Amino acid sequence: MVATDRISAFDVVLPKGIPFKGQVLNQIAAKFLDQTADICPNWKLATPDPMVTVGLKCEGFKVEMIIRSILTGSAWRAYKEGCRELCGVKLPDGMHENERFPEPIITPTTKADEGHDMNISKEEIISQNIVSAEDYAIIEDWTRKLFARGQEIASRQGLILVDTKYEFGKRDGKCYLIDEIHTPDSTDTSMPKLRRTTRQRRTATPTVKRVRSAMAHRTQLHERTRTNNARNYR
DSSP states (O other), X not given: OBOOSOOEETTEEOSSOOTTHHHHHHHHHHHHHHHTTTTSOBSEEEEEETTEEEEOOOEEOSEEEEEEEEOOHHHHHHHHTTOOEETTEEXXXXXXXXXXXXXXXXXXXXXXSSSOOOBOOHHHHHHTTSSOHHHHHHHXXXXXXXXXXXXXXXXXXXXXXXXXXXXXXXXXXXXXXXXXXXXXXXXXXXXXXXXXXXXXXXXXXXXHHHHHHHHHHHHHHHHHHHHHHHHHHO
């Protein structure tokens, strides 16, 4: 698989890509696939280039396993309109936006070839033979364990893993984790509200400077590469 810098929004591919987007997503996914390989087998074999991942070709299940730890986004919009059952999961009354669920909930969607994905329950997935009951039990267990690992890793960086999606497939009768994992394209993360003490302000300032410096350096490299490529073309 070769990653690109293309970006799409609401099913429309935008005319200009984002420099280094493909590399960043590919490397993040590769890192998390390696950090969760003890939980379940995944498709990745090697990352020979920052933009390339070599892996196993699997037959993907036509569902996305979305797991949420906080009531936000589309789930909150549905809840605010009176919905108290999301993808077969009962929701308690009296919850507020950005409130944490007692435990993460799994709200699957269909994986449409065209158009938008639709919410679907575990029972519907099994009854419609989209995924067998045996395979669903496996990927449901993996979804919870992968999310727990992601929460642990995010917490060490001062972040909250709000929600994410996982995709699974089969090869030679065996289930695998496929596609990307814990990237900005598939995952919502947040920073907890912090009281800005004097010590926090002192420690935050150098970090911001380092990030800005690294971004400026990457931009310079990108522009230099474009200039050299243009000269070679001429």
